[in-house]
Amino acid sequence: xxxxxxxxxxxxxxxxxxxxxxxxxxxxxxxxxxxxxxxxxxxxxxxxxxxxxxxxxxxxxxxxxxxxxxxxxxxxxxxxxxxxxxxxxxxxxxxxxxxxxxxxxxxxxxxxxxxxxxxxxxxxxxxxxxxxxxxxxxxxxxxxxxxxxxxxxxxxxxxxxxxxxxxxxxxxxxxxxxxxxxxxxxxxxxxxxxxxxxxxxxxxxxxxxxxxxxxxxxxxxxxxxxxxxxxxxxxxxxxxxxxxxxxxxxxxxxxxxxxxxxxxxxxxxxxxxxxxxxxxxxxxxxxxxxxxxx
Amino acid sequence: xxxxxxxxxxxxxxxxxxxxxxxxxxxxxxxxxxxxxxxxxxxxxxxxxxxxxxxxxxxxxxxxxxxxxxxxxxxxxxxxxxxxxxxxxxxxxxxxxxxxxxxxxxxxxxxxxxxxxxxxxxxxxxxxxxxxxxxxxxxxxxxxxxxxxxxxxxxxxxxxxxxxxxxxxxxxxxxxxxxxxxxxxxxxxxxxxxxxxxxxxxxxxxxxxxxxxxxxxxxxxxxxxxxxxxxxxxxxxxxxxxxxxxxxxxxxxxxxxxxxxxxxxxxxxxxxxxxxxxxxxxxxxxxxxxxxxx
Numbered sequence: 174x175x176x177x178x179x180x181x182x183x184x185x186x187x188x189x190x191x192x193x194x195x196x197x198x199x200x201x202x203x204x205x206x207x208x209x210x211x212x213x214x215x216x217x218x219x220x221x222x223x224x225x226x227x228x229x230x231x232x233x234x235x236x237x238x239x240x241x242x243x244x245x246x247x248x249x250x251x252x253x254x255x256x257x258x259x260x261x262x263x264x265x266x267x268x269x270x271x272x273x274x275x276x277x278x279x280x281x282x283x284x285x286x287x288x289x290x291x292x293x294x295x296x297x298x299x300x301x302x303x304x305x306x307x308x309x310x311x312x313x314x315x316x317x318x319x320x321x322x323x324x325x326x327x328x329x330x331x332x333x334x335x336x337x338x339x340x341x342x343x344x345x346x347x348x349x350x351x352x353x354x355x356x357x358x359x360x361x362x363x364x365x366x367x368x369x370x371x372x373x374x375x376x377x378x379x380x381x382x383x384x385x386x387x388x389x390x391x392x393x394x395x396x397x398x399x400x401x402x403x404x405x406x407x408x409x410x411x412x413x414x415x416x417x418x419x420x421x422x423x424x425x426x427x428x429x430x431x432x433x434x435x436x437x438x439x440x441x442x443x444x445x446x447x448x449x450x451x452x453x454x455x456x457x458x459x460x461x462x463x464x465x466x467x
Numbered sequence: 468x469x470x471x472x473x474x475x476x477x478x479x480x481x482x483x484x485x486x487x488x489x490x491x492x493x494x495x496x497x498x499x500x501x502x503x504x505x506x507x508x509x510x511x512x513x514x515x516x517x518x519x520x521x522x523x524x525x526x527x528x529x530x531x532x533x534x535x536x537x538x539x540x541x542x543x544x545x546x547x548x549x550x551x552x553x554x555x556x557x558x559x560x561x562x563x564x565x566x567x568x569x570x571x572x573x574x575x576x577x578x579x580x581x582x583x584x585x586x587x588x589x590x591x592x593x594x595x596x597x598x599x600x601x602x603x604x605x606x607x608x609x610x611x612x613x614x615x616x617x618x619x620x621x622x623x624x625x626x627x628x629x630x631x632x633x634x635x636x637x638x639x640x641x642x643x644x645x646x647x648x649x650x651x652x653x654x655x656x657x658x659x660x661x662x663x664x665x666x667x668x669x670x671x672x673x674x675x676x677x678x679x680x681x682x683x684x685x686x687x688x689x690x691x692x693x694x695x696x697x698x699x700x701x702x703x704x705x706x707x708x709x710x711x712x713x714x715x716x717x718x719x720x721x722x723x724x725x726x727x728x729x730x731x732x733x734x735x736x737x738x739x740x741x742x743x744x745x746x747x748x749x750x751x752x753x754x755x756x757x758x759x760x761x
Contacts, residue, residue: 342636343706343713345720408706412637415698419637426639434728 185380188417196384203381206372207239214356216367217324223247224322224364226313227278229263229390232328234270235382236370240326241276247326248277250316252309255282255289256395263390270388279320281312288463294396297463301396311460315451317364324359329368332375335420336405338427343405351435354428362445362452372421479674482711490678497675500666501533508650510661511618517541518616518658520607521572523557523684526622528564529676530664534620535570541620542571544610546603549576549583550689557684564682573614575606582757588690591757595690605754609745611658623662626669629714630699632721637699645729648722656739656746666715 174183176195183193187202194202210216217223223240227233227249240247251267254260264280271278283289288308294301313325334353341349359365370378382389413419445451446458448466453459457466468477470489477487481496488496504510511517517534521527521543534541545561548554558574565572577583582602588595611619628647635643653659664672676683707713739745740752742760747753751760 343717345717345724347724404709408702408709411705412702415702423637423639430639430641431725 221323515617
């Protein structure tokens with residue numbers, strides 16, 4: 174198979190784009206998709222201070238790498254969850270990347286915060302991933318605002334977004350559909366959030382990480398019993414196999430056709446946590462309650 | 468496994484209803500689902516003259532049988548497509564049913580109308596199923612109105628409806644989504660249309676047909692190269708297998724949450740065919756043009 178751009182031997186075939194690329198042309202394609210996403214949704218520009226949420230995994234590490242390559246002003250934020258060897262390994266990957274590219278990195282340690290995930294999970298009877306997600310969001314927002322960042326970027330890819338959309342559509346979870354977008358504007362006490370990889374698949378990001386020799390964490394968190402949307406990802410992959418480009422059409426079609434019909438219902442009024450000032454529905458926010466500060 | 472209703476040996480397991488039934492209790496369940504659909508969408512009542520579109524297949528024959536059993540005023544309409552042995556076999560099944568239950572039946576012969584499907588397909592370069600569907604709809608509407616019928620009932624089941632919905636949602640075909648409903652009101656020159664089986668799956672209808680000893684056509688039309696939505700049916704069956712009741716939730720959720728948001732766009736104005744009076748966008752309707760009457 175030949176590269177459709179330069180006719181050299183192809184290394185990557187992308188059925189959904191009806192294309193095959195050599196390494197160099199694939200990277201051009203990759204940056205092009207990333208730039209398209211950033212521009213289409215006015216995510217950020219070269220003036221903005223971007224905080225990247227990094228976990229040590231393929232997607233966030235690749236996002237960090239690609240935004241650095243493209244010359245954006247980035248700082249990574251790693252939340253050390255305190256999950257024994259898993260968190261240690263993740264942190265070592267993140268720190269090694271930071272050293273290798275001399276890239277700014279901030280770390281929040283949940284142990285120092287008094288709420289390491291293993292202890293939190295023992296205490297409260299909710300799914301670990303949901304609780305952990307809320308805690309991480311708290312620190313992304315509070316650290317981001319403290320540090321004067323303009324925007325928070327996460328590594329969510331097309332497979333993440335479409336499997337989430339698929340689940341929300343199959344069960345018509347209208348309130349979640351309203352919140353699904355590659356960009357969510359800043360609100361009082363919350364950073365603007367963007368997903369620059371929303372046009373790129375897991376496969377394409379893995380190819381980028383491979384070509385760029387990015388060392389990332391491949392083991393899953395011991396607290397997640399099978400990623401939430403993995404079933405839907407599997408189904409969508411089968412559909413995509415039968416009809417290439419279904420995923421991107423499904424997601425872009427949603428943004429174009431359905432999302433404008435969804436009127437933001439008046440959300441319950443957020444107040445500020447009386448301990449830390451974080452937006453909350455109650456008097457004291459989730460994290461301060463976990464810390465026993467209520 | 469025991470029947471959840473009477474504790475006799477179960478013959479049918481229905482995971483989506485978290486149930487298993489013996490033959491008699493399954494039939495009660497079946498009529499109950501049918502009645503629910505009819506009432507929820509005010510499809511028809513005992514006073515209405517119902518025209519049932521029958522093809523000789525499992526779904527339409529079962530609908531005919533069930534509506535007769537429940538004491539509705541029904542007449543079946545069979546459109547003989549003139550497709551050699553296929554149409555002859557279909558017609559023989561339909562006529563045998565009519566004889567067996569002394570049930571009123573009308574037949575339209577496309578040969579006599581001058582537009583048998585094999586000739587039509589040769590003449591015009593469009594997918595056979597789409598053309599055939601339009602011709603059948605023409606006769607369902609014109610015969611129905613001529614005969615003074617109040618409503619046209621078709622055998623579309625939950626699998627038909629959800630696979631169509633699935634396809635329309637994956638590609639966000641908003642204009643098709645607007646038209647997707649278990650009931651479509653009558654319009655000038657068009658009968659009210661209802662789908663009383665929309666809550667019942669193919670499997671449930673096949674079980675009903677088996678228990679009622681209904682002889683139906685099992686061979687597919689030689690002109691259809693794999694039913695249009697069969698791929699989506701396959702995907703949905705896999706999803707249903709992983710999470711029972713997804714299909715019915717998906718469809719009912721659509722009717723409840725999304726459909727009310729879809730504003731009927733002002734449809735292009737229909738005029739009447741100057742030959743036969745059928746609603747059309749042009750001067751002469753599709754069928755009259757096929758007949759060379761333009």
